[in-house]
């Protein structure tokens with residue numbers, strides 16, 4: 201801030217620190233990522249990714265290849281394009297969203313979506329088949345991009361079933377559909393690798409980063425793009441005379457400096473190694489509740505997880521949302537000293553700070569266990585189950 205409190209990134213100049221940040225990101229990014237564009241939030245970065253997909257296809261002389269596919273229950277943000285990507289009713293109802301040309305395919309939620317007796321692999325194959333059918337129905341030459349979070353966050357912490365992305369990615373490649381990976385939650389260690397793309401062997405064309413990019417301390421987000429995508433952007437902007445995209449605060453030097461320092465600290469403290477060491481403790485604790493009468497599903501990876509509460513374990517029947525069962529649990533957990541988050545569908549999510557210790561995980565899960573028992577007592581008392 202003392203060195204350079206502000207400079208914009210238009211007209212061919214960027215603050216030096218933004219260049220250093222871009223280089224630092226490319227060094228740790230999955231193979232093939234070659235350039236970074238900056239913005240101020242995850243939503244803006246996803247908006248940018250949508251615009252890039254459209255721009256690329258115009259540059260390639262494919263003006264019809266513009267539809268964008270994301271997934272039901274996805275969360276990609278709240279700006280007009282990002283909320284159109286988001287597959288949750290509350291983000292769209294009465295906002296006249298999604299805007300035209302945004303389509304949604306299946307949410308890969310094995311617990312809810314699989315047929316009786318269907319294996320994870322068979323379920324993943326069925327969903328990949330549905331995606332391809334959607335593409336063929338719409339016309340492959342009308343689909344520009346597919347957006348996905350490696351692990352779906354706000355939609356309920358949904359870990360993809362085995363082989364899901366292995367089956368989806370060849371379909372995208374076959375139909376020349378850009379793969380945009382939203383790493384806003386998974387990026388920077390959350391799943392036990394630097395990026396969720398590494399955990400699930402994803403080969404993105406464009407990535408979206410935010411949140412932990414600056415440890416959340418200052419607003420900054422980024423898109424990383426593959427070299428082949430960058431070359432198209434440059435050629436087209438040379439033709440047009442300008443790359444007509446950017447925000448006043450894109451690569452603002454102060455959040456860029458904070459992000460750069462954040463990345464250094466992640467490396468110095470081996471944040472990914474820390475997640476790998478303590479993650480199994482969290483996952484074991486979450487799954488340790490799988491037999492509880494209220495718990496339908498207990499899932500997660502690395503330092504993210506959830507339990508899904510149900511009225512009836514055998515039929516997976518949910519509670520009446522009006523009963524507010526998970527909300528009750530979260531209030532009780534707070535009473536015991538831990539702030540948890542409940543999500544629609546009576547899902548209680550865990551996403552602790554990446555520096556959490558095993559003792560703190562035990563404390564957090566201890567609060568949860570007591571809150572779960574209180575909730576069970578409440579459910580029985582009110583005759584809800």
Ligand SMILES: Cc1ncc(COP(=O)(O)O)c(C=O)c1O
Nearest residue numbers: 241242243275276277353384385
């Ligand atoms: C996966 C994902 N993408 C995008 C966003 C939007 O980011 P922001 O709230 O910074 O606009 C979020 C926010 O929670 C998110 O979880």
